[in-house]
Amino acid sequence: MPTAREASFELFREHGMTTIFGNPGSTELPMLAEFPEDFRYVLGLQEAPVVGMADGFAQASGNVTHVNLHTAPGVGNAMGAIFNAQANKSPLLVTAGQQVRPQITLQANLTNRDAARVPQPFVKWSFEAPCAADVPLALAKGIHMASAPPKGPAFVSVPMDDWNSEVDAAGAKQVAARRVESRAGADPEAVAALARRLERAESPVMVAGPEIDASGAWDDAVALAERQRLPVFASPAPGGGRLGFPEGHPLFQGILPPAIGPVAETLKGRDLILVLGSSVFPYYPYIPGPFLPDGAELAQVTSDPDEAARAPMGDAIVADVRLTLRALVAEVAEAERAEPAPLPGPAPGEESDPMTPTLVHHTLAQEFPEDGIVVLESPSSTLALRNQLRISRPGSYYFAAGGGLGFGLAAAIGVQLAQPDRPVVCVLGEGSAQYAISGLWTAVAYEVPVTFLVLRNSEYAILKWFADVEGVKGAPGLDLPAVDTAEIAAGYGVASTRVAGGRSELHEALAGAVASTRPELIEVPVAPGMHLV
Numbered sequence: 001m002p003t004a005r006e007a008s009f010e011l012f013r014e015h016g017m018t019t020i021f022g023n024p025g026s027t028e029l030p031m032l033a034e035f036p037e038d039f040r041y042v043l044g045l046q047e048a049p050v051v052g053m054a055d056g057f058a059q060a061s062g063n064v065t066h067v068n069l070h071t072a073p074g075v076g077n078a079m080g081a082i083f084n085a086q087a088n089k090s091p092l093l094v095t096a097g098q099q100v101r102p103q104i105t106l107q108a109n110l111t112n113r114d115a116a117r118v119p120q121p122f123v124k125w126s127f128e129a130p131c132a133a134d135v136p137l138a139l140a141k142g143i144h145m146a147s148a149p150p151k152g153p154a155f156v157s158v159p160m161d162d163w164n165s166e167v168d169a170a171g172a173k174q175v176a177a178r179r180v181e182s183r184a185g186a187d188p189e190a191v192a193a194l195a196r197r198l199e200r201a202e203s204p205v206m207v208a209g210p211e212i213d214a215s216g217a218w219d220d221a222v223a224l225a226e227r228q229r230l231p232v233f234a235s236p237a238p239g240g241g242r243l244g245f246p247e248g249h250p251l252f253q254g255i256l257p258p259a260i261g262p263v264a265e266t267l268k269g270r271d272l273i274l275v276l277g278s279s280v281f282p283y284y285p286y287i288p289g290p291f292l293p294d295g296a297e298l299a300q301v302t303s304d305p306d307e308a309a310r311a312p313m314g315d316a317i318v319a320d321v322r323l324t325l326r327a328l329v330a331e332v333a334e335a336e337r338a339e340p341a342p343l344p345g346p347a348p349g350e351e352s353d354p355m356t357p358t359l360v361h362h363t364l365a366q367e368f369p370e371d372g373i374v375v376l377e378s379p380s381s382t383l384a385l386r387n388q389l390r391i392s393r394p395g396s397y398y399f400a401a402g403g404g405l406g407f408g409l410a411a412a413i414g415v416q417l418a419q420p421d422r423p424v425v426c427v428l429g430e431g432s433a434q435y436a437i438s439g440l441w442t443a444v445a446y447e448v449p450v451t452f453l454v455l456r457n458s459e460y461a462i463l464k465w466f467a468d469v470e471g472v473k474g475a476p477g478l479d480l481p482a483v484d485t486a487e488i489a490a491g492y493g494v495a496s497t498r499v500a501g502g503r504s505e506l507h508e509a510l511a512g513a514v515a516s517t518r519p520e521l522i523e524v525p526v527a528p529g530m531h532l533v
Contacts, residue, residue, distance in 0.1 A: 002172055017064060017066050018040060019065065021067045031163050046438050055090045060398070065091065069096040071110050075112070075119055082119060088401045096155070099160065104159065112157060115157035128159075142155070185319055185323035198335075199333055205231050208244030211244070211302065216322050221276060247392060268293040285469050348388075351503075357457075357526050358384045360526060361389065370393075377399070409428060413448050449517050452489070453522050454486070459528050506524060
């Protein structure tokens, strides 16, 4: 008879989940005993970066990814990163150890008193099996729940003495072999009705959201836009964890602002707003106004029933975005509308000392490989990077849709591990980097060749911007003097460079780091403030 541990590893193997991210404690050691040679364990030094790495790996690989935490304290440390993973719709199986069953009621040290409740509400499903025999089935349900739309984290707590208990061999084999297909297309009548609305519209517009990329619908979104000659906006940047449309395409018109009134103002004159793979909309901050411009209607396609239900306006189709888009492209007639004028090409801005983030990102664009991937956590220069790089390949941009800091540095490591043949550049503010700084140890230990580009402005620039928007004066804690990320990174063993000599020095540093086979960090002093172009 196999043990629960043996049956569970066979389950993971059957689902291609042979990379595990973790920070083990005493309650996890029984699971890790006699660790299989065909599995890879990626160690992080703290649980939040561990979840961030798994989040990036899950998004870039498209597969459910296992992250293993240490009972209640470890889950607590990881909660902010689990929040981000939920917002990113990342399919994670989160497991955590628990005291042995004879000591749970005694609440012995390290007991998770209410294990299934601790990670709520940031997981789709949370469970502790009532007996050891149910552990493989509980883990299987977690995998299926994580991969069902909308994708997201699922949590299973496992008492440490369960792992070595025997389970039924035939039942465990059946559990491991099961597959659950969750992709469902839209009602053909709903697709036909939407096609007719597009054909009748005089001035329609597409809003491309992150689920286009996540569902593999990139080419379908381009085909629809070109067939209907639709101007295309990206969904607002704070909620756009991925790109849904090539930003160098002539039909691309920019990124929607992230607030109610400005969205309506930007879309003024449109009579049909087609939102694909995004909530409607990821607003922040609160700037009131009409939800839609006068005379406009809205139609949404999302696989997330909650996104459809909570939208304050418009109609929605709840179905797989890729399947729905393909059906819509096949159904809709070709339009004869005039194409919109393309965006002007990116301009580097003026030379300054220190450089502006715009100039830094313009320089990055010149060194950025054609197959490169950006993982971004530089809030005050997000729009400047998007405008300068005009990323135009699927699977090439990752950002924390939930807005919680700590995602970028960690996720870049996971993305690089999932996509070892593509160069990854992680763009960070020096404040953002500190939330997951111990992830640099993992990058060195596993020789993960991420290029970390740190923009040092010696302040929390995004918070100063929010303070202006919210009319807040005199708030403390918004400056960051003396944070030397290059020196910190060197302490973890990362080859680090400080750029103080302008663009030519930055060009040279970026070229060397991107071509390197080891992790490297470049720190660049930049002008303070928000940079939007």
